[in-house]
Amino acid sequence: MSAVLECTGLHAGYTEAAVVREVSLSVNAGEVLALLGPNGAGKTTTLLALSGMLRCSKGTVTVGGVALGDGKSRRAARAGIVLVPDDRALFKTLTVTENLKLAAKDRKRGDEVLDLFPRLKERLKVNAGNLSGGEQQMLAIGRALVQNPKVLLVDELSMGLAPVIVQDLLPIIRRVADELDTAVVLVEQHVSLALQMADHAVVLAHGSEVLSGSAQELLDQPERIEAAYLGGHKAA
Numbered sequence: 295m296s297a298v299l300e301c302t303g304l305h306a307g308y309t310e311a312a313v314v315r316e317v318s319l320s321v322n323a324g325e326v327l328a329l330l331g332p333n334g335a336g337k338t339t340t341l342l343a344l345s346g347m348l349r350c351s352k353g354t355v356t357v358g359g360v361a362l363g364d365g366k367s368r369r370a371a372r373a374g375i376v377l378v379p380d381d382r383a384l385f386k387t388l389t390v391t392e393n394l395k396l397a398a399k400d401r402k403r404g405d406e407v408l409d410l411f412p413r414l415k416e417r418l419k420v421n422a423g424n425l426s427g428g429e430q431q432m433l434a435i436g437r438a439l440v441q442n443p444k445v446l447l448v449d450e451l452s453m454g455l456a457p458v459i460v461q462d463l464l465p466i467i468r469r470v471a472d473e474l475d476t477a478v479v480l481v482e483q484h485v486s487l488a489l490q491m492a493d494h495a496v497v498l499a500h501g502s503e504v505l506s507g508s509a510q511e512l513l514d515q516p517e518r519i520e521a522a523y524l525g526g527h528k529a530a
């Protein structure tokens with residue numbers, strides 16, 4: 295199976311100096327890759343570079359085998375990469391329906407997406423700003439899904455949410471991969487919850503990859519994850 299998203303030797307940052315260096319990852323359709331690492335490791339920066347919002351000073355990003363070129367968010371969006379940012383980027387004074395409509399490519403897709411979020415279906419007329427944190431995150435993911443992404447990038451799924459809410463959201467991400475055949479890259483602070491749901495994981499520290507493998511392999515070897523988080527050097 296060839297990867298939908300492939301990034302090789304990516305260097306990116308906010309100034310001349312690269313914040314992430316030599317990051318490589320690939321995700322197939324229907325797979326979830328957990329992008330892990332301590333605060334400041336470069337996870338958000340990597341997602342911003344993949345979605346074309348930040349310049350890549352080196353490396354390549356391809357979607358379906360087609361190279362995206364450098365720092366072009368429109369081209370990335372046309373190729374099917376959609377980012378759910380950590381601030382969720384909702385229109386807080388608009389209702390759930392209006393938020394979805396503004397993002398949707400077609401109405402049928404909106405209905406399909408709502409099937410994943412029965413809770414949102416009950417809150418269609420509520421303003422986004424009046425939703426709970428978990429519902430807001432569902433809406434942010436819903437807004438991304440109505441754009442029919444080939445690749446869904448989710449930054450800090452659990453930002454500001456209780457672990458019990460995260461436990462409800464993670465299976466939805468799994469269903470997005472399984473049922474919509476989307477390739478997902480998920481940044482998540484709850485490492486073991488993320489690994490229980492993901493297929494593969496990459497751990498970053500100080501802007502570089504220090505560990506990668508199948509999610510099961512890493513779940514079975516928590517000491518390697520701990521070393522990667524604490525040491526930040528290439529874990530054996």
Ligand SMILES: Nc1ncnc2c1ncn2[C@@H]1O[C@H](COP(=O)(O)OP(=O)(O)OP(=O)(O)O)[C@@H](O)[C@H]1O
Pocket residue numbers: 308313331332333334335336337338339340
């Ligand atoms: N807008 C910015 N301008 C300059 N430097 C930035 C900017 N945003 C992040 N950085 C720096 O880039 C590095 C990586 O940050 P990034 O947000 O990618 O890490 P992260 O792994 O997502 O961390 P966290 O889990 O805390 O969100 C950090 O040193 C951070 O201070």
